[in-house]
Amino acid sequence: MxxxxxxxxxxxxxxxxxxxxxxxxxxxxxxxxxxxxxxxxxxxxxxxxxxxxxxxxxxxxxxxCEPPAWETALIKVFGRHKRRYGTHRLQVALRGKGYRVGRQRLRAAMRRRGLQALQPKAFTPRTTDSTHGLRCAPSRLLNQPKPTQANQVWVSDLTYLPLANRDWADLCAYQDMVSKQVVGWQIGATMPEELVTSALQRAFWAQPPMPGLVVHSDRGGQ
Structure with missing residues (x-):
């Protein structure tokens, strides 16, 4: 048929x-x-x-068709470093082996082969270390009524500020507990004791303290 x-x-x-x-x-x-x-x-x-x-x-x-030599090297480098390398560090590693490959080609090859780098957790610096072993002043705010006027209680703390170059700057600030106004602050590249005392001195210059003023901070070493 x-x-x-x-x-x-x-x-x-x-x-x-x-x-x-x-x-x-x-x-x-x-x-x-x-x-x-x-x-x-x-x-x-x-x-x-x-x-x-x-x-x-x-x-x-x-x-x-067999993959190009640089792609084979990419797979080996990616596995050797346990998926922690992104395209930037992979590019540097491949250049060390003699392969000059653009990051766009690396992304395409990784996407084609299902290779995805692990995303690191964001780094959050710690500003308070209560295990420094130094003497800590007792809290004078415990069991006390809340202040009702400005310049009765200032509170302070230390923190980190992320910079555009992926570095960190250190900030110490003093805030009035009633007005919520920042009465003094200081920024530095490190966190020595001078960062705290300079911020407090600037607060005294900007807002002369009243008798009985309580300055409260955390229990960090500074």
Whole structure:
């Protein structure tokens, strides 16, 4: 019994005869070649059998082609460093091995192979170390009524400020507990005791203290 002709195939697959590119038609032929003759498929879709076979040969070559040497080195470096290297450090490591690869190509290769670097947790510095072993003054605010006027209680603390260059600056500030106004502050590259005393001195200059003023801070070493 004769197989289906061109007319029969066109009737059953007329929705595929739209204006599609040759690559899409080649892929369709590849999927239908098990049930229809390649020559018939090419005739219906308006492509040449030689063009289809050339495309098929290119696809087979791409499937069996070995990755470039830099990509093999990328996989090894990525695994050796336990997925902790992003594209920047991978680029440096590959340059050390003689491969000059742009970060965009590295991203594409990692995406293609499903390689994703681990995201490190954000670093949050600690400003208070209560285990410094120094003598701590007792809290004079315990069991005391809340202040009702400005310049009765100042509270202070130390904190870190992130900089644009990924470094940190140290800030000490004194705040009035009632007015919530910052009465004195000081910024430094490190956190010595002078950072605290300088901020307090600036507060005294800006806001002369009243008799009985209580200055309260945390229990850090400074």
């Amino acid at each position: 004769a197989g289906p002709g061109v007319g029969d195939f066109k009737k059953s697959h007329c929705h595929l005869l739209a204006d599609t590119g040759p690559m899409s038609r080649y892929r369709f032929i590849e999927g239908q070649r098990g049930t229809h003759r390649v020559r018939l498929l090419c005739q219906v879709l308006g492509v040449s059998p030689s063009g289809y076979y050339a495309w098929q040969h290119t696809q087979q070559q791409a499937a069996t």
